[in-house]
Amino acid sequence: MTVQSKDVNLDKLGGTLYPETKNSEQLRWHSPLEAPFHIAGFPWLAEDGIYRRLPLASSEVVPPAVDTLAYCTAGGQIRFRTNSSRLVIRVRLAGPANMYHMAPTGQCGVDCYIGEQGEQNFITTAKLKPAESEYESQLYHWESPREVAVTLNLPLYQGVEEVWIGVDQDAVLSPAPAYASSRPVIIYGTSITQGGCASRPGMAYPNILSRMIPMEFVNLGFSGNGKGEPELAQIMADIEDPAMFILDYEGNTGKSENIAGTLPAFIQILRDRHPEVPILVVSRICTAEDQFYSERRELNDTRRLIQIQNVEQRRTEGDQHIHFVDGSELLGNDFVNDCTVDGTHPTDLGFLRMAQSLAPVIKGLLQL
Known part of the structure; x- marks a missing residue:
């Protein structure tokens, strides 16, 4: 016997999905x-x-x-x-x-x-x-x-x-309550920075950080298109009186030579305009898929090392306002399997873990 399934309409069954706004x-x-x-x-x-x-x-x-994605109101x-x-x-x-x-x-x-x-x-x-x-x-x-x-x-x-x-x-x-500082934190990155795939806007990690650290956070995550173009660095450098720049764009760079080529120039553009503003470089998070693809893990390791070397070289040359965070540790090893929607993009749990890991670092650098 074949049993035909029925369309489930919660409005008709008493579990109203879209309540009316009365009066x-x-x-x-x-x-x-x-x-x-x-x-x-x-x-x-x-x-x-x-x-x-x-x-x-x-x-x-x-x-x-990037121009199209700029209309998305993330953050x-x-x-x-x-x-x-x-x-x-x-x-x-x-x-x-x-x-x-x-x-x-x-x-x-x-x-x-x-x-x-x-x-x-x-x-x-x-x-x-x-x-x-x-x-x-x-x-x-x-x-x-x-x-x-x-x-x-x-x-x-x-x-x-x-x-x-x-x-x-x-x-x-x-008027709204005053921030701890009037200076904004600017985060540049990928779809994960933009907020994919949070269940609601407040659970994107930059928005979670804005509640943990009472400052304005500017979300410049561009889904699939955080590739480190110098034009984006120039635009970011135009933002008045920034408190910090966070660069979290490794995930969109593809081959390791791409981030090796873009990161030094991107940092230099920001540094030329803002000599003492902290710059925090964050490598890509680990995701559920990574454990099954050895080539991907090797690529991630190579790109992470490139970022570490860039930061260490600049610090050796005297820039004490640039720092690195290992993104592979942000979720915690016990959480990786259940922290993504599709194997790559975080769930709300994943975003919360990212923010909880980053907040102490950011607070320390901003001396809050």
């Missing part, structure tokens, strides 16, 4: 591009007025793929205080969710944290229909007004064209 017309709507909101993660927002991680106009020509955060009893968000994306190995909430969603800097607690993620590129979602609803500091993490793998914040008609909005 949203009673709210007052604000653009986070206006005061008193603070938007982090987009160094060129003031000039360009859009949610984009690289400048629209630059003398440096970046590869087309972008909206920060503010409010005493509203309700918080609702409206988002218009450049496109819908379309990745097989990443949750739509991570690719296209917005998640919400409540609390002061360094004491933020996750409350919820926006509900969205993966096939649609616009959504409205309630993030919380108290019984009475309550003043809280809010951090909203923007989508990791999709562009955001518009965001609107809905609060009570009589709600007070005020």
Whole structure:
């Protein structure tokens, strides 16, 4: 006997996936591009007025793929205080969710944290229909007004064209809590830096670090395209008053001679403009697949040694502000098997382990 399976629709079975936002017309709507909101993660927002991680106009020509990926809002955060009893968000994306190995909430969603800097607690993620590129979602609803500091993490793998914040008609909005330092930490890297494949935006490792270390983190991870082009170094060097540069791009470099050729030039461009800003070079993490492919392990070992040698040579030459972290140790040996979605890209557990390993190093270098 053949038994035909049935489509499971939780909306019809009582397990509502997409609850309606009731009475949203009673709210007052604000653009986070206006005061008193603070938007982090987009160094060129003031000039360009859009949610984009690289400048629209630059003398440096970046590869087309990087230019496209710059519209993904990975690392972008909206920060503010409010005493509203309700918080609702409206988002218009450049496109819908379309990745097989990443949750739509991570690719296209917005998640919400409540609390002061360094004491933020996750409350919820926006509900969205993966096939649609616009959504409205309630993030919380108290019984009475309550003043809280809010951090909203923007989508990791999709562009955001518009965001609107809905609060009570009589709600007070005020500036976000101050950072420990006004200087940003800039992280350059691959899809893993960008946040693939976190289940929601707040679980990408740069966003986790931003909660552990109350500073602005600028996420310049470009999926499949963190290749160390000098044009990217020049653009990064233009960011005003950086606290630190983190280079985590080995995973996209391919043959060992590629990183051997790009890393010295990339570092030198940053160092010429910022002589005393710490530069942290992070080698590639170990992944579940590595244990089964000896050639891959050998390649990783070779590329790691190249990075170590570059850092040691510069330190020997007098640059005491450059440092190295062995990425193969970030996940911990006991966690590698269960730390990736597809054998390569971290799960939330993997990203948490990365951040927990990196945070003490970063704090030490920043003297926090």
